[in-house]
Amino acid sequence: MRKLSLIGIGAGNPEHITVQAIRALNAVDVFFIMDKGDTKQTLLHIRREICERYIEGKNYRIVQVEDAFRDPDVADYAARVELWHEQRSMTYERIILDELKEDQVGAFLVWGDPSLYDSTLRILDRVLARGALQFDIEMIPGITSMQALAAQHHIALNGIGESVLITTGRKLSSTAMRNMDAAIVMLDGKCAFQQLRDQDWEIFWGAYIGMDQEILLSGKLSDMADEIESVRSEARRKNHWIMDTYLLRRSNSSS
């Protein structure tokens, strides 16, 4: 039976990798790496570096897979994701059949953790559901950018005994935050924090966390919103890509 490992590789620092992940890496015959175009060359490079650094005396192959096209003409978010997942699952089915022998182990190196805002598991579940192909799945947890963010800022993500919302830029709004003490925001390409700048929040922002280019900014949201937006846009221009995340918490909350 084929096996597919979803290995969380952490949030940028190659030393975020766990002993469990290193053990899993060393059992892999074929790494499947999505090619998302020029802007993600750095992320591709980090994945190759992790293989080179942590795999000892095992032959492995890296298969680059061209990502499915996300059709921007499909206006509805859910429909667009649905279409893209379906296309990707067909691509995965084909490459697994073509590149992985029946007794081999394939792997996907997942940024952060495979359970948070990553589609690999869902797409593999779709391949299984179609029934043309059978395989075992193994998931290896990884450090997420929210944990790395907290570590670099020396902060707790939750107030004492309080809740914290994990959300996305697309979902962030005054309504969503009405009864919240804190939120960790991922995938915010549009600086959605600007919507909350008139309220009493603190922001702890980080980009390229754990990497050489790391940038950390924090302070009252009303003071920092414009600065973060401009630093973000400048860094994105310079590096051709950006990965960032932030924590919002009420200014009056227990720290």
Added chain:
Amino acid sequence: MRKLSLIGIGAGNPEHITVQAIRALNAVDVFFIMDKGDTKQTLLHIRREICERYIEGKNYRIVQVEDAFRDPDVADYAARVELWHEQRSMTYERIILDELKEDQVGAFLVWGDPSLYDSTLRILDRVLARGALQFDIEMIPGITSMQALAAQHHIALNGIGESVLITTGRKLSSTAMRNMDAAIVMLDGKCAFQQLRDQDWEIFWGAYIGMDQEILLSGKLSDMADEIESVRSEARRKNHWIMDTYLLRRSNSSS
């Protein structure tokens, strides 16, 4: 200058430890380990095991610290925690002064991740705020039980593009969940999920995740609530302690 490392050691599986954490462990002179009484002997044992397994050729000491008394007569939760943090911070101040030389590195091994539902950082910040003692703080992220839970159940924590609430048993309620698609619940000693059993939720529960005694249960909450409560209480009786966590997600949500 003294340095104190807060090292996340993961959620039970000793292989959750990261390369970054191993590097940090090997720089430590003194480990401070809280002694929480008989029921936590296993957790103490795992911490010692991690030191023995991952520290090579470095002399270190382990200092066991008696935990401050949480006075159950203080009825208000916030006041009780406040008092306990204050007492603990005085204990920490004393043991750091007594046990750690000016140029040494001390460490606290934190279950899961030091930024989520752990008080060590706050207590050290309190020691610093009192001003009798100066030190640098370093935080090393660790795998949390929520990530380990998702990995063992082979599930994503969030629906596609959706939010997920991280909360505690004490905070879980129908009101808190009214507009939520999913919640990760930690620190629930009282099976607070029972309050939601008449609604349409799925539950993914795990105890001793990543350890030999691991138990995983999942299904419709209405079907599983009583079984989980009884399995939990039996396991707690047998092992003298339990650490568990669960994900609730709406039955109709994207998986």
